[in-house]
Amino acid sequence: MKLTIFDCDGVLVNSEEIYLSAELEYLESIGASFEPKSYMQSFMGLSPNMWKAKLQTSVEEKTGALLQADFYDQIDQISTFRLEELLAEIPFARQTIEQIATLRCVASSTPAARLRWKLQRVGLIDLFSPHIFSSDLVQNGKPAPDLFLHAATAMNAAPHECIVVEDSVNGVIAGKAAGMHVIGFTAGKHCVSDHGETLLGFGADIIVDKYEDLEAAIHSFDATARA
Structure with missing residues (x-):
């Protein structure tokens, strides 16, 4: 090779363990719970734009409401804080x-x-x-x-x-x-x-x-x- x-x-x-924990906790807090294994299989490894588009569809289906304007900003802030501490x-x-x-x-x-x-x-x-x-x-x-x-x-x-x-x-x-x-x-x-x-x-x-x-x-x- x-x-x-x-x-x-x-x-x-x-x-990935940092993102997974932060994202699942935040999603649960807004009423969009995911089983970790299925979340990993569906979303892990996607490009940011693909992840956002796919997640938006899933969250809106789970909550029955449109995403808040600051949805991704909130996730990014939580994830960035934990990355700086734990990476x-x-x-x-x-x-x-x-x-x-x-x-x-x-x-x-x-x-x-x-x-x-x-x-x-x-x-x-x-x-x-x-x-x-x-x-x-x-x-x-x-x-x-x-x-x-x-x-x-x-x-x-x-x-x-x-x-x-x-x-x-x-x-x-x-x-x-x-x-x-x-x-x-x-x-x-x-x-x-x-x-x-x-x-x-x-x-x-x-x-x-x-x-x-x-x-x-x-x-x-x-x-x-x-x-």
Whole structure:
């Protein structure tokens, strides 16, 4: 394999558990409760615009009322406060990624400025810069394959030479649609016990539940290709 493409939220940093907690608490407070597993499957990994459009429809169906004008501002304020306090690297990310022999980059639904802020905040940005790609760069965010294909083109790698490391259903769908190998990554605390099975069901080739096993999983694709 030539290139490993890392998602950011829930793969490099623990932001998904922070977002999930903040968003579900706020939604419940306005009378729009969601079951965490179904919320993750539906909304995690989407580009901001897609997330907003899909969430608006769901919330208005649940509450029977139009969204308040400050709905997304309220969620953003709560989430940003918690990110500034709690954001951290997923354990063993740096020491594992430094040992991976392939080219590497980040391809995330997070807007570019916030994406770089997260990586800088936890001290991982030097592992990837300048190869940091956000959904701002493409017309269609995940689950469309556009972002992963953009990253591969920028890194001069063919899709079949790429491995995507993803924790979300939408990210797995995007990686497979791009014609890439996909590792379903479940090391984040937001991943419930059967999340790996869910990712396999949506096309992930293999599940890795901790960084210590990631390098071997990447090598396994090379072994399969040679067989």
